[in-house]
Amino acid sequence: MKRSINRAAVIGSGVMGSGIAAHLANVGIPVVMLDIVPKELNGEEKRKGLSLEDIEVRNRLALQSKQALLKQKPSPITSKNTLKLIETGNMEDDLDRIHEADWIIEVVTENLEIKKKVMAAVEDNRKEGAIVSSNTSGISVEAMAEGRTAEFQRHFMGTHFFNPPRYLKLLEVIPTTKTDPEVLQFMKVFGENVLGKGVVEAKDTPNFIANRIGTYGLLVTVKEMLESGYSVGEIDSVTGPMIGRPKSATFRTLDVVGLDTFIHVAANVYDQVEGKEKEVFDVPDFMREMLENGWLGSKSGQGFYQKRRENGGSAIYELNPQTLQYEERRKLKTAATETAKQQKGSRKKLKALVEAKGDKAGDLVWSILKPVLIYAADLVGEIADDIVSIDRAMKWGFGWEMGPFETWDAIGVQEAAARMEKEGDRVPDQVRDMLARNDGSFYKTEGGGLYYYHRGNYRQQEENPREVDLKAFKTSQGVIQKNTGASLIDIGDGIACLEFHSQNNAIGLDIIQMVNTALEEVDKNYDGLVIGNQGKNFCVGANLAMMLMEAQDDNFFELELVIRKFQEMTMNIKYSNKPVVVAPFNMALGGGAEVALPAAAIQASMETYMGLVEVGVGLIPGGGGTKELYLKELRNLPAGVDFDLAKAANDVFEKVATAKVSESAAQARENGFLDNNDRISTNPDHLLFDAKRRAISLAEAGYRAPAPEKVPVVGDAGYAAMLLGAKSLEYSGYASSHDVKIAEKLAYVLSGGRIREGSLVDEQLILDLEREAFLSLIGEPLTQARMQHMLVKGKPLRN
Template sequence: MSSIQRAAVLGSGVMGAAIAAHLANVGIPSLLLDIVPNKVTPDEEKKGLTLESKAVRNRLANFGKLGLAKAKPAPLYSTKDMDMIETGNFEDDFHKIAECDWIIEVVVERLDIKRQVLAKVDEFRKKGSIVSSNTSGVSITAMAEGRSEDFRRHFLGTHFFNPPRYMKLLEIIPTHDTSTEVIQDMRVFCENVLGKGVVIARDTPNFIANRIGTYGLLVTLDELQKSQFGVDEVDVLTGPVLGRPKSATFRTLDIVGIDTFLHVAENVYDQSTDPEEKAIFAVPSVIQTMVEKGWIGEKNGQGFFKREKTAQGREIFALDLETMTYRPRKKLSSASYEAAKAAPTLQKKLQTLVYGEDAAATFIWDVMKKTLIYSAALVGVIADDIVAIDNAMKWGFNWDLGPFELWDAIGVRRSVERMKAEGLSIPAFVESLLSQGESFYAQQGQTVQSFFIGSGYKEAKHDERKIDLALLKENGHLVMGNKSASLVDLGDGVACLELHSLKQAIGPDVVSMMMKAAQEVEKNFEALVISSEAANFSVGANLMMMLMEAQDDNWDEIDLVIRQFQNANMRLKYLKKPVVIAPYGLTLGGGAEIAMAGTQLQMAAETYCGLVEVGVGLLPGGGGNKELLMRWMERMPNGTDLSPIPLVQKAFEAIAMAKVSTSAKEASELGFLRSTDRITVARDQLLAQAKLSSLELARDFVPRRHTGVQVVGENGAAYLKIGVFGMKKSGYISDHDEKIAHHVIRVLTGGKAPGGSVVSEQYLLDLEREAFLSLCGEPKTQARMQHMLQKGKPLRN
């Protein structure tokens, strides 16, 4: 869909503005329109503005756009991209949608208003442009009634989940009139360009994820009111132990907004013709009462939970649904839960809890059995197959397993026998499965080979845009490895170094594999990629190991470890074959140093990259100071008389303030990316794109040559120290912060080397290692390291 060069977003509320922001993230300019206000504000009146003033007429769209810079979490990769959003209003600027290739309606959730706006779209749009409605449940078919044939062929629902930048799920809802080519093209565009996980949903109330998710939440609430448990205890039971987010059930409702949840539930209730379903979606009186009181969740300060000030500080209190008062949270007492929590795998956790024998296990079983049966009854109703339903729940509600994957995990036959014994009716879809097999999915290791469709099993298609490291290893592509890292053959002459230590922390095993991988790739491969499929790229060095060595005064050991890590990064940097690093998620400390060691970065858009060692009283020790300095110095225009000190200052600020990017674009602004580096929006395509980039580089690859680094010397150091002195004098930093900052300055400015001289990279690495060792010996640094390990946050001492 390269033809989508410009978009229009109609409606500038929270969702509309956030969709425009994500379009800007991926380089698509948009027109953000909203209605014209019917009166001026007091501030506008003071400025002499009237209803005819452009600033007044565009107020709503301008407000939506300006709010993007302050919103948390940030909707934009970089606030610099705000310039890609043009604002206007429905009366003066609607004709401009004729310039747009995709028009997204995001107005209020009322069919009559949506139909009015879409009628106007039909009047002004150009033929062939895509038109979609972002709705969480209004009928797409009803919206299209009465529209032109070309409109209907190019119209569909695009249900973004909030916030659009971060939530992977996008439900595409076609009508019977929507062109199959449009459906397919939009799917590919939304996956490749917007980075979404797309599912095709049928035009039914609340589509897929909200239909099942809302049902599950209501069933949980219903069972809660029959049980001895409180909302806090149920959140413990329905969180990570079930493969669900920490926010679990009632914390999730507080985040989403209980008023929003009420609207979604009522939408199914109003449209359902099934008495049993209608009974479940009849919103409980407790929800109605909470909405009437304004207890609608985080946005109003209280819902199922409330933060209050106490003598111990701010504490979270839970709502007692019987008394409608808040009480201190209780600790869950359950042998089944404790056993499940200790189980080694998610499958074992689920089986332990579901088939346990205490009240907690019974509670989970009663919720789960109803949700599973409901999901099975909707196959062919809300979606064509179980894969769409499972993906919708994983991507939209952050479940680790969708309902049919979960059913496989607890055992379909065993659970169905129990359901029947309890008098439950089993959907024909499940009965059909058990007459032909034992599970909804047929797998090889962790990889799905086929899935059940009712009449039998359908082969799962391999997506060439994605690489599955686990499958490659299962099929004999493991070249070598140890407990912390593996070298995997990706095919076509490309190898991948995969980090799989705890939190991808960098220790001796990882460094050893970096050196072995370098040797193997130079001998037998055309290129190397470094990435993995874990939650994050790397949280940095093994801090516990470093602290223990420092407390035991093993300075030679620390020196050796740091020297080996520096050597491994330099080995990668000057490898005779191209090295593409593909970081994503947390890429901190040593992880960022590995990222900067490659020939090229293929960075995921959602990468949070930074040299954060100052937070534990250290400075980067694996070459990070040197590499960030070199990247900034490369930005100095050739033939200029400008001082390089401001560029050195940029590197210093990033390191001394432990700045962490909120995106790959911001990582570039902090100096971590070069102009030749690339950004991938679709996280699940990152490894495949890194492989393609490595093959491109391999065609005519010329290894790097050592060129040295120009340093600014003691004059530059004096300039930077003035700033540090000012911060110390103002009370912003402590004595120990000042000491660390001076070490960073010494490394970045070249120590005693004269200003303007060129030093070797090894010279800077030696300065860096000396500074690292010196700081390791400081009691206040060791206290910071200890505090981080115990509390998970920095200590200011």
């Protein structure tokens, strides 16, 4: 049976329900969101003279949840336009509407009896073959399906999203014993390819995989803090990036999650396990007292941390669990933490800490790591079939860089097991079995393949053809050419990939050189080029520190050369004989956007934050970005509409002058950085594959370099209009005189100089104006102060 999900229904419009509905809308799936009918009027409804029978009242909960999506931070929606795909209703009047849905997701309160009642109602209204799932975070999926028909049960499973659904990668899929394997497989593929998730199959056990281990690890850490006398701040200073965990570490994570949510999740396991495991899931008394006080974390304004305004600024205080008073935040600084900081990579940092016996930080890390490693190894086969699923769940759900079994390998399985035995701990059976076979690690590479330990043998990990691993390609194919800033890699099928790997992927002469080298190589020997990488961000712009240093040393000849080379590079991308596809993700700012804009096509990740932000450091774009954004604006005008040069110029002027950055790829399209020729990848792991496929399709379609463009400009009249807008902001107190100077330079570039409106000019003229403006501004002391402030403080200076 060929399946597809064209429409969906979400039952329950709370934080998770509305977040799931928003994510479905983000990927283009229309969804109806239903909730219960309120039992009483609120104040506003009373003032309006409404009754409980009015549709506005009956639909209130779902409607309010939909409206709240606009206010939440971070935003659950990629664009305001996605809200059009979410319809609202209630479970009494509109339950028959789920008959239209191909997938029905239940997201009501975590109560088995309530969920079973909802399933009975769903069964009465769904169409045959529709998939039904529960977003439960730990209630038995098997129990929920009891009493339903065989046909219903074949199409039923758990689908546990992590909050917020737009941003967190993990989707745990939990089949029952009666779930049709074909339906399960469809949902796993759909979750990965359409929803953009990392999908893990879990067993129907308390809290499934990630919450089971993650909650255990957090509680172990809390109890170690209490027993050994560490402070909240000391724990967080060591249990974050230093051991390969998120910056939120332990207690900041709990504040973000919410103490009420965390205690509920812990109680779910506590109620269903026995013995020592039950003891761990018994939440300490001081946390229950925090709950009673309403100290839930970020959503209540205080939790393990409290932010206070003082001395014209703000300070963060940590909770003392003994006194429940807030104190100055402390950090743990020892010889081991200093040694760990010098190591490169999380594996080496962690190993340095674990091996520092007798060091306060080293002992802390080992004390909280050891029980989690033992616990995870004991749960293989109970919560998931294999170690890969457990590792992925922890990385995708909790943001760990290494899952538990990758952590065993990082610190050394043999060494860790020996230390556990010496300290009187029980080494898990499967660790003993593996070591008895003289296999020293859970994962190993052999013959170019990755293998993992599974029930006494090593099983090859399946490769996902949609996941392009640049490190693997460099190992198997070698590097065509490289320098300090970038590498050119053969990624197969006639396509090469240029990978940036300078510090922060900042663009300097090394990357400029490699772009030009790559274009020459591809022109001779390949069908197309992808520009992309797998770093933290695509590219945050040019090398700001280098430019500031040159400007302060009055090396304007060198600066002019660099800017000219940058402009030539972007023009080479634009007029390449072979298609160039740029694959931006996360931050693609300033020079990063300028690399993307002239490409034959952009294949953007859904989470792409793109903008020309140079004004924030007192400059304007210097690599052709203003020109390319303006040309895209003109090309994007609807067919049959006359060019409105003034509107196009003003729109681009506003975006660049305000350093407007998109909050998603969809918003980048709305801002004009993407057009109908550009595409968006929902799953970030598929980005390079999609970009490669796009390059292949362009080449197969007979791609030819575009003809050189003449640029229609607004001239004197447009320049005056743009400058007037900037002056108005200055008169109103919203812009400084230096802001106006920057705006004046930008307006001059966009207008094409002091010429007649409607004139057609060469691209090179615009580039020359841009370069001159850039160089004049970088010589300004106020601009240099802005650049210095950004480098030191990481935020713009208004002067």
